[in-house]
Amino acid sequence: MPKEQVMPPAPTQPRYRSETTLAPTLCLLFKLSPAEGRVCAKLLTNDFCSKRELCTVVMNLTVILCTLRAKLKPHGVSIFTLHGRGYGLDVKSRNEICKLLAEHDAGIALVRPKPKATKSEQTLEVS
Numbered sequence: 001m002p003k004e005q006v007m008p009p010a011p012t013q014p015r016y017r018s019e020t021t022l023a024p025t026l027c028l029l030f031k032l033s034p035a036e037g038r039v040c041a042k043l044l045t046n047d048f049c050s051k052r053e054l055c056t057v058v059m060n061l062t063v064i065l066c067t068l069r070a071k072l073k074p075h076g077v078s079i080f081t082l083h084g085r086g087y088g089l090d091v092k093s094r095n096e097i098c099k100l101l102a103e104h105d106a107g108i109a110l111v112r113p114k115p116k117a118t119k120s121e122q123t124l125e126v127s
Contacts, residue, residue, distance in 0.1 A: 077096050079093075
């Protein structure tokens with residue numbers, strides 16, 4: 001009796017983001033169109049997606065998947081087809097995207113504006 005193949009859990013970093021915030025970052029990172037970014041985010045945040053689920057995100061799924069595969073291939077990322085089930089990313093591809101996201105995020109410095117001084121603080125500074 002053959003054992004079922006169990007996929008190791010995907011890295012958790014991108015799952016801390018919503019698909020809505022992840023999609024634009026993926027667009028910047030991989031030079032994707034907004035539709036490609038939404039599909040990529042959906043695949044990254046789920047183990048696999050049915051064709052029906054992905055069609056709720058974009059209209060022309062076949063074309064989007066073809067161009068998305070071509071744009072991700074140079075980065076070592078591939079989308080696989082689960083025949084009769086849908087599409088997904090393998091563990092190696094998820095790890096590569098996570099690595100690239102971590103490098104991208106490390107280059108962003110958050111700058112918070114200084115809080116505005118109250119009137120009482122402004123009078124103290126003038127005195």
